Every structure is written in structure tokens, then in C-alpha cells.
Amino acid sequence: MADWKSKMESLGIMGKIIRLSKSVIGNAEKKAVMGVLDREYLGMGKEVQDFENELHDFLGRPVVCVNTGTSALHLALQSLGIGSGDEVLVQSLTYVASFQAISATGATPVPCEVIPDTVTLDVKDARKRLTERTKAVMPVHYGGGMGDLDEIYEFAHHNGLRVVEDACHAFGGNYNGQKVGSFGDIACFSFDGIKNITCGEGGAVVTDDVDVLRKVRDARLLGVEKDTEKRYKGERSWEFDVKSQGFRYHMSNIMAAIGIEQMKKLPEFSSRRKMLAQRYRRNLASCNSIELLKQDFDEIVPHIFVIKLRNVDREKIREQLQALGIQTGVHYMPNHLLSFYRDGSFPVTEALFPKLLTLPLHPDLGEEDIDHVCDELIKCLEE
Numbered sequence: 001m002a003d004w005k006s007k008m009e010s011l012g013i014m015g016k017i018i019r020l021s022k023s024v025i026g027n028a029e030k031k032a033v034m035g036v037l038d039r040e041y042l043g044m045g046k047e048v049q050d051f052e053n054e055l056h057d058f059l060g061r062p063v064v065c066v067n068t069g070t071s072a073l074h075l076a077l078q079s080l081g082i083g084s085g086d087e088v089l090v091q092s093l094t095y096v097a098s099f100q101a102i103s104a105t106g107a108t109p110v111p112c113e114v115i116p117d118t119v120t121l122d123v124k125d126a127r128k129r130l131t132e133r134t135k136a137v138m139p140v141h142y143g144g145g146m147g148d149l150d151e152i153y154e155f156a157h158h159n160g161l162r163v164v165e166d167a168c169h170a171f172g173g174n175y176n177g178q179k180v181g182s183f184g185d186i187a188c189f190s191f192d193g194i195k196n197i198t199c200g201e202g203g204a205v206v207t208d209d210v211d212v213l214r215k216v217r218d219a220r221l222l223g224v225e226k227d228t229e230k231r232y233k234g235e236r237s238w239e240f241d242v243k244s245q246g247f248r249y250h251m252s253n254i255m256a257a258i259g260i261e262q263m264k265k266l267p268e269f270s271s272r273r274k275m276l277a278q279r280y281r282r283n284l285a286s287c288n289s290i291e292l293l294k295q296d297f298d299e300i301v302p303h304i305f306v307i308k309l310r311n312v313d314r315e316k317i318r319e320q321l322q323a324l325g326i327q328t329g330v331h332y333m334p335n336h337l338l339s340f341y342r343d344g345s346f347p348v349t350e351a352l353f354p355k356l357l358t359l360p361l362h363p364d365l366g367e368e369d370i371d372h373v374c375d376e377l378i379k380c381l382e383e
């Protein structure tokens with residue numbers, strides 16, 4: 001019953017639901033998928049190669065596509081030789097995917113505090129958690145924002161650490177005028193259903209490190225050496241060698257076909273997301289119960305729009321908005337509070353978490369939707 005109601009509502013048949021996030025798919029994506037289905041070569045082949053080439057042209061660096069952002073992070077870390085006994089510094093306040101990708105290698109994710117203004121890694125805190133086992137740092141580009149990435153790179157270089165950027169939220173954005181993924185050590189993107197562009201599901205590893213690229217290419221295809229080249233020619237390896245642990249993490253032609261069409265829409269999607277986020281900022285700037293994050297929408301493409309509530313019962317506000325047909329989210333449950341990763345105490349993160357509230361943001365929203373969300377939110381806060 002509830003499913004039927006929410007479906008009817010999301011179709012606009014029973015009053016409008018303002019969705020927190022959604023895929024934005026048109027006829028071009030449907031046609032592209034039909035093309036793959038008609039050619040009856042659904043696995044990894046020409047479309048994946050074309051999508052990788054397109055991303056390479058866009059970012060100016062080689063790209064290896066995989067099936068999720070999580071597997072991109074996992075393979076990037078594994079390709080650096082990170083595993084059991086090693087430690088990776090990462091902010092506690094991130095999606096569990098960042099932590100799972102680290103622990104999947106056998107390494108230990110070492111939770112760190114965030115800077116509350118940007119919800120990005122606090123380098124001063126990370127510095128205190130360095131040990132001789134620390135091999136890498138994983139800054140998370142929260143909501144598309146990167147905080148002070150220069151400081152993170154300085155810290156990493158100074159301490160001989162590799163940097164695996166969790167750029168899953170940040171595709172299409174810039175840092176100091178340079179595209180995210182076009183510079184730095186390794187960046188990993190997600191193309192899941194609600195990201196800045198989608199492949200349905202999908203991910204990518206971007207780097208200049210030829211050793212990492214080669215290892216990720218093989219590891220996504222069960223470690224079968226050079227299988228990628230064969231698959232791009234519509235062939236596969238019958239006699240091969242495997243020298244390391246691999247996974248079934250490759251991208252399919254169906255996913256890539258969607259991604260190719262979404263890339264054409266990136267400029268439009270990005271400017272809509274930026275414009276809607278700016279509108280939120282303008283509408284909410286004078287509300288005393290709300291604090292806005294420090295993010296520059298001239299540079300970044302906002303993936304989610306997060307606000308901080310002051311002295312407010314967040315769950316009550318969420319319930320009130322939900323009753324009005326406005327979905328909200330909470331990004332994210334700190335990982336050090338999860339049973340699997342339970343770790344010490346993180347006062348900054350624990351004080352911040354109950355304040356975070358994510359408001360609807362996706363390119364299908366209109367300015368009137370943003371105004372409506374803001375009006376209703378302010379009314380709830382004033383009650």
C-alpha cells in the first residue's frame with residue numbers, strides 16, 4: 001500500500017512529492033541502452049572503451065571504469081599494495097562505502113575528525129593519528145566540496161602517504177579552477193543512480209600512475225592479465241595468467257551507454273545543481289536556526305545540499321517535512337559509531353552529526369520547488 005502510494009505520488013498523480021534525489025534520464029539514454037540491447041553485446045566492450053575515452057578527454061588523464069564508486073576506491077587502494085597491517089586515514093563522517101573500500105583490502109580505516117564548516121578531513125586531527133603503518137589518506141569531497149585539498153596533499157607528501165581522493169560526490173567540479181580528477185594522485189568517482197552523472201551504477205579510477213592503471217584494469221576482470229584489450233575488440237582471453245587477487249568489478253556496455261549520454265548533459269546538470277544550491281543559500285541565509293556550509297558553487301558541482309541546524313530537533317523537522325511531501329536525508333552516520341568499525345570518541349563529529357540535514361537537490365527540481373522547501377522549512381523552524 002505504502003509503495004503504491006509513494007509511486008503514485010512520485011508520478012504526480014496524488015500531490016507532489018519533492019524527492020531528495022533522483023536519476024534524471026531521458027530518451028537519449030533509453031535509445032542508447034536499446035542500441036546495446038539490439039547489438040546483443042551487453043558485457044564490457046566498445047561502449048566502455050568509448051566512455052573511458054570520453055572521460056579521459058574531459059579530465060586530461062587516463063580513466064579506468066568499474067561497476068561502482070566503492071569498487072573504484074577498493075581497487076585504487078589495492079593497486080597501491082595497501083592491505084593487512086596497513087592503515088588509511090579517512091574522515092569518520094562519510095558514507096560507509098569509504099570505510100568498506102579500505103577494510104576490503106584488509107587495511108584498517110583510521111577515523112579522523114572533520115572541519116565542521118566544510119565537513120572535510122581535518123588534517124590537524126589526521127596528523128595526530130599517523131603511525132608507521134599509515135600508508136594513505138582518503139579525503140572525502142563531501143557534497144562536492146573539497147575543503148583545503150592543498151593542505152591534505154602537503155600533509156601526504158610530507159609524510160610519504162598516497163592520496164586516494166573519494167571524489168564520488170564531486171564529478172564535474174573544480175578545485176582552484178582545475179577539474180577534480182585532472183590533478184593529484186588518484187581520484188575515484190561514482191556514477192550511481194543519483195550522482196552528478198549516472199550510469200545506473202558505476203565508478204572510475206583516474207590517475208597518471210601507469211602501474212595503478214594497469215593493476216586496476218586487470219583487477220576489475222578477476223585479475224586476468226590484459227583481458228581489457230581483448231574485450232575492447234569484442235574478444236576475450238582463453239589462455240591467460242593471473243598473478244594477483246581480482247574481482248568481478250568491470251563496467252558493462254549498458255552502463256557505459258547511459259554514461260556517454262549523461263556526459264553530454266553534464267554542463268546542463270552542473271549549472272542547474274549550482275543554480276538551485278545558490279538559491280537555497282539566498283533563501284536560507286537570514287534564518288537564525290540554520291548555518292550554511294562553506295562551499296563555493298562557482299567551483300564545485302553540489303551533489304547534495306546539506307545545512308546545519310542550530311538547537312533544533314532534527315528528527316522532528318524531518319517528520320514535519322516528510323508529512324508535507326518533502327523528503328530529506330542525513331549524510332552521514334559517523335563510521336566510528338558502527339559496530340563493525342567502532343572506535344574511540346570523536347567530539348567534533350559527534351556534535352556535528354545531529355545537526356546535519358540534507359535538503360532535496362537534483363536537476364529536475366525547479367526554483368519554485370526550492371522556494372517551497374525553504375518556506376516550509378523556515379515555518380517548521382519558527383514553530
Ligand SMILES: Cc1ncc(COP(=O)(O)O)c(C=O)c1O
Pocket residue numbers: 067068069070071094095097098140166168169189190191192202203
Ligand atoms: C562519499 C561516498 N563514497 C563512496 C561512495 C560509493 O559509491 P557507489 O555507490 O558508486 O559505490 C558513495 C556513494 O554514495 C559516497 O557517497
